[in-house]
Structures are given as C-alpha cells and as structure tokens.
C-alpha cells in the first residue's frame with residue numbers, strides 16, 4: 067500500500083547525519099510507491115539534498131540560524147513540510163532535536179509518537195513500530211490509532227539506500243520566534259575518531275575502579291590503531307566522572323555497531339547492551355564468570371582486567 | 385516560585401534479566417518476586433533540581449504529583465521526605481493502561497487545577513518504558529515552553545537558566561516562566577532523606593484526585609483515550625553461548641583471544 071513518508075533530516079557540518087541517511091533508506095523501503103520527503107534545515111541544506119538517496123523531495127532552508135536547535139523554530143518548519151508532503155508516516159532521529167520534535171509534533175497534530183524505535187514495518191498495510199522497553203529487557207510493538215504515525219528512530223536501525231538524491235526542492239520558512247533561547251555553548255567531545263564511526267570500541271565500566279585505568283584502555287585503542295578504535299564507557303563510569311558523557315554507550319548514551327566491541331569490567335546491564343548489542347563481535351573481559359555480559363559475548367576472558375589488558379596489548383603488538 | 389515535580393513509580397529497572405518476566409496474554413510485566421517498585425531514577429533527580437531552586441528562592445513551594453495505583457503513594461512520600469511540601473496522587477482505574485498522551489493530559493489537568501504553578505520538572509524519561517515524552521506533552525497541553533535533558537537548572541535571566549545536554553557537549557538556554565524542564569542524570573545524585581524526614585513525610589496526607597476531580601471524561605483518559613496501541617510486549621532474543629578463552633595465565637588467555645580475532649579477520 068503506497069504511503070507518503072516524511073523524514074526529518076539533520077545536518078552536521080552541512081552534511082546529512084548517518085541516521086538521516088539510514089531513515090531515508092528505511093523510508094524508501096516502506097513507501098511502497100508513495101513519496102519520500104526529507105526536511106533539511108541549516109547551513110548547506112540545499113546542497114546537502116544531493117546526498118539524500120531515497121528521497122524524492124527535499125524541504126529545505128539554508129538559514130544558518132537553524133544550526134542552533136530550537137524546538138519551536140524547527141516545529142514550524144517541519145509542520146510546513148508535513149502539510150506539503152501529506153505524509154502518513156514521519157521518521158525522526160532519536161537525537162537532541164528528535165527527542166524534542168517527536169512528542170511536540172505528535173501533540174500538535176493530534177497524533178502519537180513511538181520513541182527510540184529500532185524497526186518499523188508495514189504489517190498488512192498497517193505501520194507497526196518496534197522499540198526496546200524496560201531498559202532493553204523487553205521489545206514493545208506499537209500500532210497507531212491516529213495519523214500520521216510518528217516514530218523517532220535509533221541510530222543504525224535501517225540500511226542506507228543507494229541512488230540519486232531528490233529531484234525537486236521546496237523552500238521552508240525562515241526561522242520564526244522561539245521562547246527558549248540559547249545563550250552559551252560548551253563543546254565536550256573526544257579528539258579524533260568519534261565513537262559511532264569507530265570499527266573497534268574499547269569500553270570500560272565501573273569495575274575499572276579509577277579514572278586512570280581508562281589510560282590503559284586508551285593505550286589498547288592506540289595499539290589497535292587510532293584510525294579504527296575509540297574508547298567508550300558505561301554510564302556507571304561516566305557518572306563517577308571517570309570519562310566524558312560524550313563517550314557513554316547505552317540507552318541514554320550512544321548507540322554503536324562496530325565490528326568489534328570490548329566490554330571491560332562492564333556487567334552487561336540491559337541499558338548498556340541497548341547501545342552495543344548490534345556489535346558484530348563482542349568480547350567480554352570480567353572477573354565474575356556469572357556476569358550478564360558473558361550472555362552477549364562471542365569471546366570471553368574471566369579474569370582481572372589489570373593483568374588481562376596489559377597481556378592483550380602485548381599480544382596485539384606482536 | 386511553585387514547582388511541580390512529576391514522579392512515577394516503576395518496577396526496579398535494575399531487575400536482573402533473569403528475574404524479568406512478561407505475561408504474554410496481558411502484554412504486561414510480571415512484578416519480580418521480592419523486588420519492590422521504585423521511584424523512577426530521573427524523577428528523584430528532577431525533585432532534587434526543584435528542591436535546590438526552592439532553597440535558593442525564599443517562599444517557594446514544591447508539589448509532587450504522581451499518576452498511579454495506591455502503591456505510588458510511596459513514591460510521593462519519598463519526594464516529600466526529600467523536602468517537597470505537598471503530594472497529589474492521581475489514582476483511578478480509568479487512568480490505567482494509558483499512553484504518554486493520556487498520562488500527560490491527566491497530569492496537565494492536575495497542574496491546571498493547582499492553578500498557581502510556575503514550573504514543572506519531569507525526569508528525562510521514565511525508566512520503565514523509556515519514552516521520554518510526558519514532559520514535552522505536558523508543555524504542549526499547557527502551552528508552555530520546554531527544555532529537555534537538563535544537567536543544571538537555576539533561576540535567572542528570562543526565568544530559568546538551563547544547561548541542556550546535546551550531542552557534542554552542553555548548551556545554556558534561557559526560558560521565560562511558566563515552563564517545563566526535564567532533568568537528566570548528569571545533574572547529579574538526589575539527596576538521601578534522613579529518618580526524621582521520612583517519619584514526617586509518612587504522616588503527611590496525600591491528596592487523591594480522580595477523573596471527575598480533574599474535569600476529565602473517562603473516555604479521554606487511560607486505555608480509552610490512548611493513541612498509541614501496544615500490540616505486543618516480548619522478550620528480545622539473546623546471543624548464543626560465549627566461548628571462554630582457555631589458559632592458566634592472563635598471557636595465555638590474551639594470546640588465545642588475539643589469535644581468534646586475527647583468525648576471524650576482525651583485527
């Protein structure tokens with residue numbers, strides 16, 4: 067059954083984010099002959115459209131004021147695109163912007179949103195959204211009593227489509243008023259390779275015992291190659307101030323799907339697994355043989371990280 | 385300043401996966417034996433944020449509201465023990481099995497009934513369903529501005545100054561009042577009530593409101609008013625068996641691991 071779909075895109079440095087491209091891939095598969103539109107707001111929006119494989123129409127505004135996310139401004143623009151596209155399904159990233167836009171747009175359109183979905187399917191013509199609940203201990207499947215159906219989508223939930231970008235562009239309004247204003251900004255990101263882009267993640271947890279131990283994990287990442295490997299952390303480690311929040315993996319942190327994930331002194335709570343269970347190979351290093359993490363791992367070492375990790379580093383150097 | 389804290393009681397999110405059960409027929413979580421329900425973690429942090437503002441602004445008041453069954457009164461008592469002034473429990477069979485929308489609509493009706501509210505503080509998400517919607521939907525119901533995932537909130541500027549967590553760091557935003565704020569774990573730990581405060585809170589009466597008290601109709605709350613329909617709740621598949629690295633020393637185990645990863649061409 068053909069359905070029109072609108073994807074709320076996001077730009078970083080003038081390029082569509084990977085989740086934007088993934089949602090477009092998902093939308094292209096779900097449209098079943100309907101149209102796929104993408105909204106692009108901020109500097110470089112019109113040019114970024116070319117990269118949006120899967121979309122037939124771009125709804126764009128280049129105004130750099132949109133680079134600072136303000137929900138009320140974005141809602142106006144996305145609302146205009148929704149009117150023009152006549153979409154029955156709206157896909158939004160589970161991001162800073164999406165977490166705010168999803169529920170507010172749903173309320174303004176007298177409909178509902180399912181947050182943080184990991185798959186969306188057409189079941190006999192009906193849209194169904196699957197999402198983890200209870201911290202990842204359960205999967206909930208929802209349908210919508212109202213239209214449009216709105217879903218925010220977790221990173222890496224769909225495959226990117228190939229092919230050309232949209233053939234036509236519709237202009238969205240310039241940013242309007244916002245009651246909330248941004249007065250300051252502090253960037254806190256790790257240098258170099260970003261966690262989500264790394265093909266290897268070396269993650270540490272509360273069992274490391276001290277922030278200095280993350281230096282050993284950094285040494286391991288360096289040995290594996292700083293162009294491939296990044297260091298992550300559990301929330302327990304982040305909450306203790308041992309590693310920056312930008313490196314947190316999990317339900318309330320980043321979702322990563324590397325080829326290789328080392329969970330070192332991490333117990334494997336469902337909320338942590340929500341961020342790394344899509345890894346191709348998971349290696350668990352934990353001194354507790356009963357730790358939950360071993361239930362998710364392909365390979366495991368039962369032992370103290372203090373002796374195991376230096377041995378792994380030495381072996382990697384051979 | 386009158387701040388409302390929305391607080392939900394949930395099954396303990398640290399329940400180990402081995403003790404987590406779903407009743408397939410009702411699509412509901414079976415309460416784990418011997419594990420008591422708790423105040424949703426982020427809501428305790430939202431309460432902490434509200435109480436710090438109360439302490440910094442003389443004459444302020446904090447009211448805690450929960451929508452839930454009888455047992456949710458203990459979540460309210462916990463926030464009262466922390467230092468909140470009043471508690472309201474929205475308790476009516478008609479409220480059951482609602483979605484984020486009906487929950488927010490019901491909470492907003494209670495906030496309107498209180499009347500003199502300057503700000504509503506919610507958790508970033510309830511740690512059972514992890515939706516992260518209700519604060520935003522309350523803001524839309526009230527027609528108020530909203531800022532989410534705060535790691536800091538103080539009075540100042542246009543009304544409130546909020547540090548919000550964004551993908552690559554933090555932003556400071558300013559909002560006029562009345563407003564809604566959702567608070568995240570980056571804010572810090574909530575205070576731990578002492579025994580005399582717990583005993584004083586136990587004696588406080590919690591106001592109870594039902595559908596009619598809020599001027600709502602049974603058809604617009606709970607399952608009847610829900611827009612999102614839960615079709616199925618299931619347990620996700622788990623990975624296969626782990627292959628533990630053999631060896632009597634860390635060196636042998638490390639060698640076995642690295643050999644495996646090299647053979648698999650992962651490194």
Ligand SMILES: Cc1cc2nc3c(=O)[nH]c(=O)nc-3n(C[C@H](O)[C@H](O)[C@H](O)COP(=O)(O)OP(=O)(O)OC[C@H]3O[C@@H](n4cnc5c(N)ncnc54)[C@H](O)[C@@H]3O)c2cc1C
Pocket residue numbers: 201270271272273274299300301302303314315316317318319320330331332333334335336337338341351352353354357369370371372397398425510511
């Ligand atoms: C709503 C919600 C959202 C959450 N979001 C996240 C999230 O995004 N990310 C996240 O990670 N968590 C999240 N959590 C927290 C989660 O529930 C766990 O509390 C957390 O993941 C535990 O972190 P940990 O595994 O590092 O610590 P612990 O559970 O304390 O585990 C430490 C592990 O280290 C092992 N260990 C100790 N010493 C050594 C040693 N010397 N050598 C080897 N192993 C050792 C122990 O055996 C243990 O298994 C969330 C929780 C809630 C309620």
Ligand SMILES: Nc1ncnc2c1ncn2[C@@H]1O[C@H](COP(=O)(O)O)[C@@H](O)[C@H]1O
Pocket residue numbers: 389390391392393424426427430449450451452484487491505506507508509510511513514515516517518519
């Ligand atoms: N039943 C409830 N009673 C009181 N507050 C709630 C309830 N449900 C949600 N909230 C508030 O809304 C926040 C977000 O909830 P949710 O959208 O369900 O993830 C929670 O952290 C609470 O502050």
